[in-house]
Amino acid sequence: MKILVLNAGSSSIKYQVFGMEDQQVLVGGLLDRIGEAGSEMASHDEALARIILHLQAAGITDIDAIGHRVVHGGEQFKQPALIDAAVVDAIRAMIPLAPLHNPANLAGIEVAQRLFPGIPQVAVFDTAFHQTMPPVAFRYAVPVELYREHKVRRYGFHGTSHHYVAQQAAAYLQRELADLNLITLHLGNGCSATAIARGKSVDTSMGMTPMEGLVMGTRCGDIDPALHFYLQRETGLSPDAVESLFNKQSGLKGLCGVGDMREVQALADTGDTDAQLAEAMFAYRVKKYIGAYSAVLGQVDAVIFTGGIGEHSARIRAQVCANLQVFGVYPDLAKNAVHTAGIMAFQQETATLKLLVIPTNEELEIARSTAQQLFLRRS
Amino acid sequence: MKILVLNAGSSSIKYQVFGMEDQQVLVGGLLDRIGEAGSEMASHDEALARIILHLQAAGITDIDAIGHRVVHGGEQFKQPALIDAAVVDAIRAMIPLAPLHNPANLAGIEVAQRLFPGIPQVAVFDTAFHQTMPPVAFRYAVPVELYREHKVRRYGFHGTSHHYVAQQAAAYLQRELADLNLITLHLGNGCSATAIARGKSVDTSMGMTPMEGLVMGTRCGDIDPALHFYLQRETGLSPDAVESLFNKQSGLKGLCGVGDMREVQALADTGDTDAQLAEAMFAYRVKKYIGAYSAVLGQVDAVIFTGGIGEHSARIRAQVCANLQVFGVYPDLAKNAVHTAGIMAFQQETATLKLLVIPTNEELEIARSTAQQLFLRRS
Numbered sequence A, B: 001m002k003i004l005v006l007n008a009g010s011s012s013i014k015y016q017v018f019g020m021e022d023q024q025v026l027v028g029g030l031l032d033r034i035g036e037a038g039s040e041m042a043s044h045d046e047a048l049a050r051i052i053l054h055l056q057a058a059g060i061t062d063i064d065a066i067g068h069r070v071v072h073g074g075e076q077f078k079q080p081a082l083i084d085a086a087v088v089d090a091i092r093a094m095i096p097l098a099p100l101h102n103p104a105n106l107a108g109i110e111v112a113q114r115l116f117p118g119i120p121q122v123a124v125f126d127t128a129f130h131q132t133m134p135p136v137a138f139r140y141a142v143p144v145e146l147y148r149e150h151k152v153r154r155y156g157f158h159g160t161s162h163h164y165v166a167q168q169a170a171a172y173l174q175r176e177l178a179d180l181n182l183i184t185l186h187l188g189n190g191c192s193a194t195a196i197a198r199g200k201s202v203d204t205s206m207g208m209t210p211m212e213g214l215v216m217g218t219r220c221g222d223i224d225p226a227l228h229f230y231l232q233r234e235t236g237l238s239p240d241a242v243e244s245l246f247n248k249q250s251g252l253k254g255l256c257g258v259g260d261m262r263e264v265q266a267l268a269d270t271g272d273t274d275a276q277l278a279e280a281m282f283a284y285r286v287k288k289y290i291g292a293y294s295a296v297l298g299q300v301d302a303v304i305f306t307g308g309i310g311e312h313s314a315r316i317r318a319q320v321c322a323n324l325q326v327f328g329v330y331p332d333l334a335k336n337a338v339h340t341a342g343i344m345a346f347q348q349e350t351a352t353l354k355l356l357v358i359p360t361n362e363e364l365e366i367a368r369s370t371a372q373q374l375f376l377r378r379s
């Protein structure tokens, strides 16, 4: 079985084809600058037509199903969904919750329906894994009407990644996921932490939007809710300007001028105190979430690092794990420093709480979820 | 020595006179509705003149010094300050940071200078105790210019209360405060948690303003920073209306209609599910801060409950302390349920981490700080 995974952004489409027998990527790539001036592709239609040519060139003409990454599934989608008209309408209805992402994801679905008529398509939602959170975790302390009438609540994102690494951890530890309490740390350009109790997400650091929680490449994460009002009064910035400031000019970039952790660390090593603070704050905030989620879980079997920073920066992992003995966190710094391609454990021999590095693979998880939906439909 | 403590709000003045020999209140009271239609007092001047009459009626004519509660001391005031023209100017300069509070505090100071000429006056700042926080804790991940040019950072509040109960804890435990790691929970109408390392505040849940952190009576505490923009788009509310919503219509009140914890609990006991959620969320968020601050501190000697809820609600204390064994939190529920007027410990016999209820007394702390400034000046 061959599954095409599509991740459509406003001006880009990422694609991968998986052969599901051995779960390997047969072909993949990224088309970007769609619709921009001077680009060869004026629309998502043209981009997908080009992808089809790529597939044909690679000898792939027998796609069995298509899996789409969809950012926001609201409260409705607790699982991946086989796409029909009702699902498309529901994704459209959720545009106010994800005004940048859902329209692009939808464009990808509609183009794929036209260019791959009759091929089953599945939507896999970034929010779905977190739909098991209880109200104490997902509600905000704002007027209840905002929840009931305007859907204001914590949804959480990166769910596909958190779920994938949790499953990988269970396989690696030879335990049932349903028996494990985990803290998963997805640390990439966007960052989020999730508390997983007996295999289910019970709290996560991103909220109603991906702006809440950890310090990220360019997003602010947790701040005082009154900062907006102060800034508008003091600087005269419009709400739109403040939103863009918090999304694109904040995080690591706001603190020290660069948003890429490798650049932050390089700058810190030259003695730049702003970069040193940015790196230290990044790790400090992760530690605070580990503490908070330990309180939520009561007992933790493993802390899992994934995403570009989580997988590749031994230095960040060491800072995050420092001085957390009270939680049972005992890193072996020599093991932590060894770079491996696959799964790696770096707790000390005698520690019961496992510290794991697990490469994420959201595309593979989307492909698996898509295949599973096909089986469910057939059976 | 007699010290008059004044806490001036926009339409109220609270006062207490302490005899410092035995640190007892000689007389005290609250004048409110100042300047409101139909009130007998048109101004803070008239209110303070009336307070002077109260003091005379109680036979007190020999005030040695006046201590003022001042909400915002910015980065400048790390200690209480003997008030002179420069201190008054500095408090005025900080009005943008505390537009509701500092003007009223300042009015109290200026009136007291007129009506008590020649009597030394001391400003005691809610923010001062938290000035020992390191940058990783006090900075936000927003553009660095906002800190350097617009003073955007975490300041923290309730400092007088956190400091007072920390000192009380040290005395009770017969330890040096400088040797103790504490988590202090001030749970009243406003709520905040503080991590105290070796006697000094190193992190606290209120931020640039008192809106951040725990769920409060009517304030939202931690929310997604993008919620503002969504609300403005979805509901058309102005920034001012959103600010007032988050300050006055949120927290417990937003969740279930009432902001007073006794009323929330009474409603919860009738089976009201909104009130049940409000109470549970309140405790859940406190637990998360205990976890986060345990990660910050590494090792914790005591968790301290104060403020109206912290001192009087055994039920909230029990919920907060449940399932935190991993942190060394072992409440003795029978001890917890006994109401005492003074300091009370309720950890189990064998537990090393102490759980303490300590009545706060911000006025006494202000009186002590005021007396101390006088000694410093004389010596």
Ligand SMILES: Nc1ncnc2c1ncn2[C@@H]1O[C@H](COP(=O)(O)OP(=O)(O)O)[C@@H](O)[C@H]1O
Pocket: A187, A188, A189, A190, A217, A259, A260, A261, A262, A263, A265, A307, A308, A309, A312, A313, A314
């Ligand atoms: N060896 C490394 N050391 C530190 N940071 C790294 C390293 N490799 C990648 N990163 C960081 O990972 C981040 C990107 O993570 P990634 O998961 O690829 O991004 P995205 O969230 O966009 O998928 C960048 O901040 C990058 O600097």
Ligand SMILES: Nc1ncnc2c1ncn2[C@@H]1O[C@H](COP(=O)(O)OP(=O)(O)O)[C@@H](O)[C@H]1O
Pocket: B187, B188, B189, B190, B217, B259, B260, B261, B262, B263, B265, B307, B308, B309, B312, B313, B314
């Ligand atoms: N016995 C009690 N049980 C539960 N809550 C209580 C109890 N006594 C007082 N409270 C709560 O304490 C809060 C007021 O705290 P307090 O510290 O007096 O307020 P402030 O922050 O204005 O100084 C209210 O929510 C009140 O319901």
